[in-house]
Amino acid sequence: xxxxxxxxxxxxxxxxxxxxxxxxxxxxxxxxxxxxxxxxxxxxxxxxxx
Numbered sequence: 168x169x170x171x172x173x174x175x176x177x178x179x180x181x182x183x184x185x186x187x188x189x190x191x192x193x194x195x196x197x198x199x200x201x202x203x204x205x206x207x208x209x210x211x212x213x214x215x216x217x
Contacts, residue, residue: 172211172214173200174197177200177209178208178209179208179209179210179211180204180208180209180210180211181210181211181214182209182210182211184209184212185198185212185213185214186212186213186214187210187213187214188213188214188215188216189215189216190213190214190216191215191216191217195216195217196214196216196217197214197215197217198213198214198215198217199211199213199214200212200213200214201213202203210212
């Protein structure tokens with residue numbers, strides 16, 4: 168799965184190397200770890216429900 172997502176209005180990208188432990192459903196707490204890319208966008212490195 169790749170593409171764009173957001174948590175609390177903050178957009179981030181999901182790439183082929185993003186580790187998704189448990190895809191969070193809408194309205195639940197989530198944790199996203201990521202890196203700021205050279206163009207200023209954020210790429211998720213890990214995503215999971217909390």
